[in-house]
Amino acid sequence: MSPVADVFEVIRLSDQVWFLFATLAGVGAAGAAFSKNLVYSAFALLAALFGVAALFAWLSADYLAITQLIVYVGGILVLFLFAVMLTNRITEVEGSNPVVGAQPAAVVSLGVFGMLAYVAVSTDWKTLPVTSRFETTAPLGDLLLSTYLLPFEILSVVILGSLVGAVVMARKEMKD
Amino acid sequence: MDQLAILQVGLKHFLFLAAVLFSLGTYTVLTRRNAVGVLIGVELVLNAANINLVAFSYYVTGTLGGHVFALFVIVIAAAEAAIALAIVLAIFQNFKTIDATKIDVMRN
Numbered sequence: 001m002s003p004v005a006d007v008f009e010v011i012r013l014s015d016q017v018w019f020l021f022a023t024l025a026g027v028g029a030a031g032a033a034f035s036k037n038l039v040y041s042a043f044a045l046l047a048a049l050f051g052v053a054a055l056f057a058w059l060s061a062d063y064l065a066i067t068q069l070i071v072y073v074g075g076i077l078v079l080f081l082f083a084v085m086l087t088n089r090i091t092e093v094e095g096s097n098p099v100v101g102a103q104p105a106a107v108v109s110l111g112v113f114g115m116l117a118y119v120a121v122s123t124d125w126k127t128l129p130v131t132s133r134f135e136t137t138a139p140l141g142d143l144l145l146s147t148y149l150l151p152f153e154i155l156s157v158v159i160l161g162s163l164v165g166a167v168v169m170a171r172k173e174m175k176d
Numbered sequence: 177m178d179q180l181a182i183l184q185v186g187l188k189h190f191l192f193l194a195a196v197l198f199s200l201g202t203y204t205v206l207t208r209r210n211a212v213g214v215l216i217g218v219e220l221v222l223n224a225a226n227i228n229l230v231a232f233s234y235y236v237t238g239t240l241g242g243h244v245f246a247l248f249v250i251v252i253a254a255a256e257a258a259i260a261l262a263i264v265l266a267i268f269q270n271f272k273t274i275d276a277t278k279i280d281v282m283r284n
Contacts, residue, residue, distance in 0.1 A: 015185045022193050031246075032216050045216050048197070052223045055190070056246075059234045064226075064246055071250050076257045081263045083212050098209050100277065113199030119252065120191030127187050127235045139239045140240055143262035148244050155251055162255035166262035172269065173273040 018058055025051030036099070042080045049073055063137040183270035190231035211264045211274040215257065222253045 011019075012139050024047055031044025049072045056065035197220050204217025226246045233242025268274050 018189070018255075019183075022189070026193065026196050029197045029206040029220050032202045032220060033210055038210055038213060040183040041213060041216055045219060047221065049223065052197075052227060055193075055227060056230055059190075059230050061230050061234070061243055061246070063248075064195065064230060067247060067250055071220070072223075076254055079257055079261050080216065083264055087274050098275075099207045100181060100209050102207055104216045105203050108206060109199040109203035112202055116195035116198060117192055121188055122193055125187050125236065128238050130264060133265055134238075136240060140243055143195060143240055143244055144247075144265050151248065155248055159251055159255045161274045162259050163214060169259075170262035170265045 014058070018055070021051045021054035021058065023051075026047075038084050039081070042077065042084060045080070045174065046073060049077065060134060061136055063140055080147055187231055187235040190227055190235075192223040194227040194231070195229065196224075197221075209275050209277050211267070211276050212261075214276065215260050215264075218260075219253065219257070222249055225249060 026048075028044045028046070028051055030046030032041045032048060035041040035044055049068065053065045053068040053073070056062075056068055201220030201224060203219045204220060206217075208214045208217065220277070226249055229242040229246045231242075233240060233246075252268050264274050267279060271279055273279070
């Protein structure tokens, strides 16, 4: 048996799926961060968001996974593409995402990454024994309408206000 | 088998992936001159935070508080994206550009 096949024997199938979608999320994020073309950047963000949604499903957060797909991929990403199309002439999309100050930004983000990764790997996290996939959707609904009812209602007012505000700001000024 | 323990997915894997997404997001925010590109970086940062919230909820607390917060973060991100893109469109109508380094009429 070849060593590669041996490794695949050892990793559980669920972990193989995890590595697949983690790679999708990481590569998508890298594409969004490094692409020179804003449209490619937006589509790479699509891959990253899809990978994160799959990881939510992996963590048995199925409601969050579906919300991520509907709100992010279906809503926010389409908004981004609209903004790209409305603010760049189609011929200018090439090189539409110029980079400024790459070296200091790389130093800062590598420093942040090193710190976060060091803390994540070196800390002895008190984890629960993973038993089985637990149900989340129905308890989440109960929580939103009992413990978290006040933040939930405030949040609905916030998003209503912000969407109305967005419409008011984005429309063209009426000439009278 | 000991060197293969890194291939058993656990909390640290999620935290490491979130660190990757977070630092890529900060890099995007810091380097982009296009305002929409900056917003793409902000979305990456918010997603990294969401991964952490849900992973801690699954591995550490065993309760759903992290899910609720992740849901709130998604909703706030939607509101933020709508507002920010509306501002971007309004800026584009006035300045004919969304290059963040050229929008400086209030300088001096």
